[in-house]
Amino acid sequence: MRVKAKLYPKEAARLLKEKPSVRASVTGATLHFERNRLRAYGEIDAEAWRERARRIKDHVLTHLDHYLELAEKRLRENGVQVHWAEGPEEAHRLLREVVARHGVKRAVKAKSMLTEELGVNPLLESLGVEVYETDLGEYLIQLLGEPPSHIVGPAIHLSLPEIQRLFHDRFGTPLDAAPEALAQVARGVLREAFLTAELGISGANFLVAETGTLAVMENEGNIRLSTSLPRVHVAFVGIEKLLPRFQDLALFLPLTARAATGQRLATFVSLIQGPAQPGEEGPEEVHVVLVDHGRTALLADPEAWEVLRCVRCGACLNACPVYRQTGGHPYGYVYSGPIGAVLDPGLLGLEEAHPLPHASTLCGACQEACPVKIPIPKLLLAWRHRAVEQGLAPTWEKGAMRAFAQVMGSPALYRLFSKALRGLPLPQALQDHLPLLRAWTEGRGPLKPSPRPFHELWREIKEETHGG
16 A cells, blocks of 8 residues: 555644544544443453463564464464565565466455555456455445555444445445445355455464464454355464464453453454365465564564554554544554554654654553553654654754743743733634644634633632632
8 A cells, every 4th residue: 555654644634624524433433442342351350461461472572583483383284385475575476376376366355454564455456356355344445445444443434324325336225225234235245255266365363383373353254254265265464463372362362352342252263274174175275474574673673662562453543532533544554543653663664654653642541452561652752752863853843842841941931921822812824824833723723822820710719619
């Protein structure tokens, strides 16, 4: 996909202006997920579960070479063909070989953020392969030609009327068709694709090094069909997705489900060991592609490496008040919200993504929601600091912050400037042109300073409450 992370401020403002309904759609969906997560965390000792998960992921990441070699060995013992991809070029080379060798004309694809990174769909389409996204949300945005806006709910930015209009235009359904009727139409299209596709493509939630097991979580059953019906299954797995032992799934499967959607366990969990054995149903070939694509460099980063714990649950997006305003598209890359703000600079380079760490209030809700306790606020500040060091922050911002620090550090200057601001109305032209004021007032009403300072109001309240 085209990277536009550098344009985040402009894209966010444009979306809010041109499509304000997105805010309501995204807020409603994420608050629903967030309420479910809070309830699900309340049923367990969430702190203990999260701490144990953090320790396991840290152990894997600090011994990643060992576990990658073990995983490769076990996968090969299971009959899986293992490939290594430093980036999209190697992944594309494998797909070209598979398509050519098997005469692939149609592929069914499970939701996978890594394949978005690698540009799998455009590559297959360029080879003449008909590709079907089989997750319902992914299918909707594929019809629209859009990227996903959320890790778990890729189409949460769409309202029901928008989906009804889409299906009316594509399939001739009534404009007031019920959601169940729309899902039935999609099911009919995708069912035929499942039965006729030669190639199935997926990601993986986890890869167990001890047993060479791919673990995949879902709620629709489409991944199970995508990985079992076609003759060939190709799974793209980021090298950070490893777990050491099979028993670790007993922690990570329910914890991830609780964090993502508030479920105790995903509706479907598939544990894939390899190709079908004689007399069994299933794919004749299974390929696992272990993908780096910037992860090794990120692992070597003394601060940012902790982001590689991420299990792609989307909990931080659901908790984030900034993400709720626009959804994921303005972030300009595969990963959006708080996790995108700290992961994208590491994968893309800070120059390409330096506005994203500023897309946060630093409220800390993301860290509280994260099932593996990634210190997202700390990483946001680290990336911001690096952006300033590398000269990526606007020059006006440095001067403004220096002046702000001087005023806030001097009671006399603070009183002087606050009194002056209270006495002078802020004309709209000034608010439209000063960068800090313009950034605040875009999407909000104009600034109206209080005629009286807070300390005077506070003194009055105390006197009225306590009698002096």
